[in-house]
Amino acid sequence: MSRMQQVALLRCPHCTSELEGLSEDVLFFCTECGRAWTLEEELVRTPITILGVPASGTLLLPFWLARASVGVSQRITRRRSISAAISASRHFTAHEERGLQETGGHQGTESFIIPAFACTRALSIAVALKRNPPPLRRAQLDSYPPVVGGSVSPADAIALAHAVAVGAEVEEKDFLASVDVELEPKDVSVLAIVCPAGKLGFQIDDTGVPVTYESMEDAADILAHNGMEGFLT
Amino acid sequence: MPAGQASIALKCPSCGGPISMGEGDTHLRCPHCSSSLILMGTVRQYVLPCRTGTTQVLREVRKVLSKSGKSMVQQCRVTKPNLFYVPYWHLTAQAHGYVLGLEPVYKEEDVPIAVDERESTSMSVMGPKRKVKRRTGSKAVEKEIQLYGNVNISAANLEPLGIPSMSSRAQMSLQGIAIQGSGLPDGLEILDTRNKPEGVFVDPLVSLSEARAEAEKYIDGLTEGYAQGLEQRWKYVVLTGRRNCLIYYPLWVVDFYYGDRRYQAVVDGTSAKVLRGRFPGSFSEKGLISAAAAAFWGVGLPVVFDLFSSSGLDIRGRGFAPNCMIMSAILVLALAYGTYRFVKILDDLAGKGLDRIV
Numbered sequence: 053m054s055r056m057q058q059v060a061l062l063r064c065p066h067c068t069s070e071l072e073g074l075s076e077d078v079l080f081f082c083t084e085c086g087r088a089w090t091l092e093e094e095l096v097r098t099p100i101t102i103l104g105v106p107a108s109g110t111l112l113l114p115f116w117l118a119r120a121s122v123g124v125s126q127r128i129t130r131r132r133s134i135s136a137a138i139s140a141s142r143h144f145t146a147h148e149e150r151g152l153q154e155t156g157g158h159q160g161t162e163s164f165i166i167p168a169f170a171c172t173r174a175l176s177i178a179v180a181l182k183r184n185p186p187p188l189r190r191a192q193l194d195s196y197p198p199v200v201g202g203s204v205s206p207a208d209a210i211a212l213a214h215a216v217a218v219g220a221e222v223e224e225k226d227f228l229a230s231v232d233v234e235l236e237p238k239d240v241s242v243l244a245i246v247c248p249a250g251k252l253g254f255q256i257d258d259t260g261v262p263v264t265y266e267s268m269e270d271a272a273d274i275l276a277h278n279g280m281e282g283f284l285t
Numbered sequence: 286m287p288a289g290q291a292s293i294a295l296k297c298p299s300c301g302g303p304i305s306m307g308e309g310d311t312h313l314r315c316p317h318c319s320s321s322l323i324l325m326g327t328v329r330q331y332v333l334p335c336r337t338g339t340t341q342v343l344r345e346v347r348k349v350l351s352k353s354g355k356s357m358v359q360q361c362r363v364t365k366p367n368l369f370y371v372p373y374w375h376l377t378a379q380a381h382g383y384v385l386g387l388e389p390v391y392k393e394e395d396v397p398i399a400v401d402e403r404e405s406t407s408m409s410v411m412g413p414k415r416k417v418k419r420r421t422g423s424k425a426v427e428k429e430i431q432l433y434g435n436v437n438i439s440a441a442n443l444e445p446l447g448i449p450s451m452s453s454r455a456q457m458s459l460q461g462i463a464i465q466g467s468g469l470p471d472g473l474e475i476l477d478t479r480n481k482p483e484g485v486f487v488d489p490l491v492s493l494s495e496a497r498a499e500a501e502k503y504i505d506g507l508t509e510g511y512a513q514g515l516e517q518r519w520k521y522v523v524l525t526g527r528r529n530c531l532i533y534y535p536l537w538v539v540d541f542y543y544g545d546r547r548y549q550a551v552v553d554g555t556s557a558k559v560l561r562g563r564f565p566g567s568f569s570e571k572g573l574i575s576a577a578a579a580a581f582w583g584v585g586l587p588v589v590f591d592l593f594s595s596s597g598l599d600i601r602g603r604g605f606a607p608n609c610m611i612m613s614a615i616l617v618l619a620l621a622y623g624t625y626r627f628v629k630i631l632d633d634l635a636g637k638g639l640d641r642i643v
Contacts, residue, residue: 059297061321063321070320073312075312075313130387132424134423142517173431204526208526218383218521
């Protein structure tokens with residue numbers, strides 16, 4: 053049933069430099085050669101794109117970029133309010149509710165940007181990034197700054213991408229009653245995005261999407277690792 | 286370390302120094318040589334070290350036995366305790382999703398309370414008013430779900446020992462045991478399968494996939510709170526950040542004999558507290574039952590003999606008539622059967638009903 057557990061030295065499989073990360077990270081970035089590694093049964097190389105160069109008061113936060121084929125069907129919406137005084141059933145039953153409409157579905161390849169750091173608001177942040185994604189411009193770097201806090205696995209990123217696809221339908225201006233969303237992942241890579249730090253949290257550069265310290269499980273450790281403890285007062 | 290998180294001890298592969306890792310941690314720096322370390326392995330197994338020895342366990346069992354009477358301890362033959370490490374799955378996950386539905390809308394109205402016309406001296410039926418809520422419709426609701434859940438699931442059936450199993454529907458175990466609800470006991474250590482501590486490690490009969498299914502059921506149940514009060518509800522939930530580990534918990538099982546009856550007690554290996562067991566009933570209780578039985582025969586027998594000798598049962602007014610003999614025979618048979626039942630009840634009570642269950 054189980055393999056023997058062992059403690060091993062954490063080194064970059066490419067250049068053997070020590071890898072750094074927080075205690076629950078599964079994503080590690082080598083500041084020597086710029087390669088990213090994901091811990092599964094062993095360290096697996098993962099493509100990474102660094103968007104921007106961090107300046108004073110900013111740092112790089114890890115995100116997963118998941119591309120997938122998405123199919124939305126049986127999208128049923130309801131009216132904002134119903135004047136019927138009779139109780140309805142507990143679970144959604146289409147024929148029991150008046151005013152339901154089935155709107156058109158769609159299909160296509162979409163990209164999802166999912167926080168790779170543990171965050172209670174991961175879903176709403178990812179939905180906001182879906183609406184307003186950052187420009188994917190690879191930065192030219194002379195050296196590699198640290199990228200820590202990646203404790204969300206690629207499998208979880210795909211699961212969250214599915215939730216984001218549902219969330220994107222919920223966020224539409226109508227009132228959703230039910231929807232069927234199918235998602236088939238194509239590939240997953242890492243984005244390191246510059247995020248300026250403020251009093252209450254970070255802001256994802258070029259998007260205006262906020263990430264509060266309160267919602268991040270590792271905010272203090274991430275700031276400390278980047279020498280920015282002073283932001284968390 | 287946050288409250289409720291266990292600290293696990295292990296050794297640095299670089300310098301051999303002791304280091305401490307939190308449950309769920311995959312990476313840290315050795316505090317002695319600063320080497321960057323990573324924990325590899327599919328299923329993490331932890332063990333809660335046993336902090337009690339056989340002497341302490343026997344002392345606790347004898348303490349409970351002495352409550353049945355001072356001579357009970359001498360009369361019972363206690364065998365050597367056996368240490369078992371019983372498995373529990375500990376699983377955590379984060380739930381994200383949405384719940385859609387209809388929320389009923391109510392309107393408060395002042396409604397006059399009906400007055401009994403017979404009591405009223407007036408033709409009017411208007412009385413004092415009271416506020417009632419009347420449903421007027423419903424409004425569409427869309428809520429986001431965000432929830433962190435953790436759960437302990439029994440990996441082996443301990444019901445024969447009297448210890449309830451923990452599952453998605455039952456999250457409370459015996460009072461006194463350190464694994465309760467979703468919490469983790471303090472002092473967990475990584476289990477080195479090559480150098481296991483002494484004791485019998487019970488194989489987990491519940492697989493990881495079965496435990497995960499139970500955990501997901503439990504956490505999904507927790508998300509139902511977001512849908513409370515909604516009708517026509519549609520829920521979508523994904524679980525991420527799944528972490529799991531197997532925890533071995535030490536329990537001592539002690540067999541002892543009272544007469545020819547065998548009893549068993551389960552003692553916690555960390556606190557030495559007697560968690561569960563059946564202990565013989567006290568002598569005073571048996572004495573009372575015996576006295577009651579003796580009183581019954583002491584009264585019943587003379588009555589039977591009196592009836593038999595005084596022809597009290599003779600309906601024709603003649604002693605030793607056939608009908609009197611038949612009635613007397615029936616009475617004697619009834620008393621004999623009663624005697625048999627009494628002895629059996631007394632025996633059963635001595636075995637079970639008078640026993641104390643901890």
